[in-house]
Amino acid sequence: MTIQTLREIQAVQGAKLEESTSIPLSFGNDTEAIAATQTGVALCDRSHWGLLQISDEDRLRFLHNQSTNNIQSLQPGQGCDSVFVSSTARTIDLTTLYVTEDGVLVLVSPNRRQMLIDWLDRYIFPMDRVELKDISAQNVIFSLLGPESDQLLEKLGITPLTDKPYASHKQVEIDNIPVRIAVGSGLVTPGYTLIVSVDRAVSLWKTLIEAGVIPMGNRVWEQLRIKEGRPVPDFELTDDYNPLEAGLWKTISFEKGCYIGQETIARLNTYKGVKQRLWGLKLNAPVAVGTEIKVEDQKVGKLTSLIETEEGFFGLGYIRSKAGGKGLKVKVAEVEAEVVEVPFLTHPAE
Known part of the structure; x- marks a missing residue:
C-alpha cells in the first residue's frame, strides 16, 4: 500500500x-x-x-x-x-x-x-x-x-x-x-x-x-506547537536567531569538543551575549506574523508565529532581554499583548 x-x-x-x-x-x-x-x-x-x-x-x-x-x-x-x-x-x-x-x-x-x-x-x-x-x-x-x-x-x-x-x-x-x-x-x-x-x-x-x-x-499540531513554544524553521529558526535565543539550551552540550558554530555559542554563553529570547504572547486580536513588538513606541522584538485558539489569539515572538520578560505588557501593531512563558523552551536562571 x-x-x-x-x-x-x-x-x-x-x-x-x-x-x-x-x-x-x-x-x-x-x-x-x-x-x-x-x-x-x-x-x-x-x-x-x-x-x-x-x-x-x-x-x-x-x-x-x-x-x-x-x-x-x-x-x-x-x-x-x-x-x-x-x-x-x-x-x-x-x-x-x-x-x-x-x-x-x-x-x-x-x-x-x-x-x-x-x-x-x-x-x-x-x-x-x-x-x-x-x-x-x-x-x-x-x-x-x-x-x-x-x-x-x-x-x-x-x-x-x-x-x-x-x-x-x-x-x-x-x-x-x-x-x-x-x-x-x-x-x-x-x-x-x-x-x-x-x-x-x-x-x-x-x-x-x-x-x-x-x-x-x-x-491542531500547529496550534499545540505554538502554545507550547516549539520553534520551527522559517519562523523562529532563521538566520536572524541562534539556538540560545530560541530557548533550545537543553539541546546544547557546553562540555563537548569542537563542532560547527561551537565557538560562537560558547562565546555567547560565556560573555552573557544573549540579548533577546523567544517568548509566548497572549494577544487581544490577530496580527500579521513579522509585525514589530513595541513597548511605549520602542521596538523590542518581532512576532514570529500566531494561532487562534479557543481561549483567544496566541503567538510566539523574540523580545529583547532588557525590555523585560514574563508579565510584560507590549503592543504588536496596535494590539495589546502579554508576555508569557511556554513549556518547550528553557533558559538558564537569570
Whole structure:
C-alpha cells in the first residue's frame, strides 16, 4: 500500500488535506482532538517530516561534530534532540536523533530535508566512513499525543517505555507490523513517535484508530506547537536567531569538543551575549506574523508565529532581554499583548 492509499482512508475518516503537503489539515474534529491530547490519546500523521539515515563506522563522530548535543556518548536505543547550526551559530534545524545498532535515524523538519542533506554532504571528507541516505519516502512518521498513550500501547500488547528518558526507542511489533517506537510526541504533550515503513503505514493507522485513538490534523499540531513554544524553521529558526535565543539550551552540550558554530555559542554563553529570547504572547486580536513588538513606541522584538485558539489569539515572538520578560505588557501593531512563558523552551536562571 502507498501514501495515496493512506490519504484515501483518511479522507473517508473526514480528513481535509493540505494542498502543499497532502497531509490531513483537519478531520473536522479539532475540539475533540485537542481534548484527546489532554485526557486521552490523539494520532497525528507527520509523514511530511523528513527522515535521514546516517551509517558506517564514523557516524556518531560525524554527527557529534556537526550539531550541538553530545551525540558520541549515545548507545543504541538512546536518542536526543540536537540543533544543526551554521558557522555563525544561526539555526538550520531542530532535529531528533535515534541511535540504532547500525546507524542513526535523524528526524528533520518538513522544509529542511534537502537543505540538511546538502549541508551534511558538504562535510563528509574522503577519509570519513559515513553514509548519508534520505529514507523519508520509504517511511512514515506518526505521533501519539496524550496521557493515555502508555495505556494504549499496553492494550496493543506493547510494553511502554514508561520512565525511560526522552528519545529512548525500541523496535516492536504492533499487530504483526514492525514499528520503531520512541519516547516523545515531538511536543511537550506526553506521547510517542512511531516510525513505520510506508507499505505498512495504512495497516498501522487502521490498527491505532480501531484501538480508539482520535485522529488529529496538522492544524491542531500547529496550534499545540505554538502554545507550547516549539520553534520551527522559517519562523523562529532563521538566520536572524541562534539556538540560545530560541530557548533550545537543553539541546546544547557546553562540555563537548569542537563542532560547527561551537565557538560562537560558547562565546555567547560565556560573555552573557544573549540579548533577546523567544517568548509566548497572549494577544487581544490577530496580527500579521513579522509585525514589530513595541513597548511605549520602542521596538523590542518581532512576532514570529500566531494561532487562534479557543481561549483567544496566541503567538510566539523574540523580545529583547532588557525590555523585560514574563508579565510584560507590549503592543504588536496596535494590539495589546502579554508576555508569557511556554513549556518547550528553557533558559538558564537569570
